[in-house]
Amino acid sequence: MTGVIHGAxxxxxxxxxxxxTYTDASVNRKSDELRLSKETGLEFTSxxxxxxxxxxxxxDVGTVEA
Incomplete structure (x- = not known):
């Protein structure tokens, strides 16, 4: 696997x-970097x-998957 980091x-x-594509951001009280979303050519998960x-x-339409 190869990877390129673009900002967050x-x-x-x-x-x-x-x-x-993975998107990370500081979202908890400790400002830890946590994954917000994952996107492939076929699916999007937030x-x-x-x-x-x-x-x-x-x-991608807001349906709970897990």
Whole structure:
């Protein structure tokens, strides 16, 4: 895998040449860098955090996935 960091985001190219983009930001009380979203060519997942734990994973239309 190869990767390029763009500010608070990161693009990773998988071995099969798919591009995956991760977006991180300070979102908890301790200002830790936590993942906000993951995007591939086929899907988008956003993460809702409860301080240190992922509370919900949502798809591109806001449906709860986990």
């Amino acid at each position: 985001g990161q693009e990773i190219e998988s071995p099969n040449r798919d591009l995956v 993460y809702l955090w409860d301080d240190q734990n992922i509370a919900l994973e949502l798809n």
